[in-house]
Amino acid sequence: MYRTTLLSSAVALALVAGTINIIRRRDFQGVEVGGGFGTATQDGLNERKANLLAGFGDLAQQGWNVLSGLDLLKRDRLDADQRVHTRDGDFRDTPGGRLAGWSTAGGNWLSNPRAPQRFSPCPDGSELRAYSDFGSTLPGQACAFNAQPFTRPCSPAPSACRRR
Numbered sequence: 001m002y003r004t005t006l007l008s009s010a011v012a013l014a015l016v017a018g019t020i021n022i023i024r025r026r027d028f029q030g031v032e033v034g035g036g037f038g039t040a041t042q043d044g045l046n047e048r049k050a051n052l053l054a055g056f057g058d059l060a061q062q063g064w065n066v067l068s069g070l071d072l073l074k075r076d077r078l079d080a081d082q083r084v085h086t087r088d089g090d091f092r093d094t095p096g097g098r099l100a101g102w103s104t105a106g107g108n109w110l111s112n113p114r115a116p117q118r119f120s121p122c123p124d125g126s127e128l129r130a131y132s133d134f135g136s137t138l139p140g141q142a143c144a145f146n147a148q149p150f151t152r153p154c155s156p157a158p159s160a161c162r163r164r
Contacts, residue, residue: 026059026065027055027058027059027060027065028053028055028065028067029055029056029057029058029065030054030055031052031053031054032051032052032053032054033050033051033052033053034050034051034052035048035049035050035051036048036049036050037049040078042082042083043082044076044077044078044079044082045075045076045077045078045082046075046076047073047074047075047076048073048074048075049071049072049073049074050071050072051069051070051071051072052069052070053067053068053069053070054067054068054069055067055068080101088146089101089102089146092133098134098135099129099133099134099144101146101147102129102133102134102144102145102146102147103144103145103147104116104129104131104134104142104143104144104145105145106123106145107119107122107123107126107142107143107144107145108142108143114138115138116138116142118140118141118142118143119143122143123143125145126143126144126145127143127144127146128141128142128143128144129141129142129143129144130142
């Protein structure tokens with residue numbers, strides 16, 4: 001994501017991505033350049049930023065001053081599989097938690113929607129899970145897919161991905 005902000009000489013408000021930048025400079029001459037790089041202690045979420053501020057004109061002598069600023073920000077995405085706590089999409093061990101991103105669609109025969117029959121064996125990429133895992137009152141089990149975006153399946157044993 002890149003962010004660009006042009007500023008006036010008095011007070012500028014820039015509403016970008018939920019932030020408000022208030023610049024209170026009445027007279028600025030010169031150039032300021034800055035930048036930075038940051039990274040998380042685990043994989044993903046690298047961040048690079050750069051900024052440039054330039055001003056010219058003398059408000060006291062000329063009656064005008066132009067101030068212009070440019071901010072750039074590039075942040076890498078953070079995929080769910082890059083963190084132990086979000087890797088498997090299973091939040092049932094937390095208060096109000098549930099399976100996030102899981103679906104039973106496409107893994108069961110729906111000839112009778114009140115008593116779906118699971119495929120046997122479950123299709124590749126799916127696992128056998130109890131309907132109660134999804135907050136359902138249906139008895140039995142279903143073939144379920146972890147459809148959570150940006151999550152790689154945990155192989156060979158899904159239990160290896162569980163939070164510790």
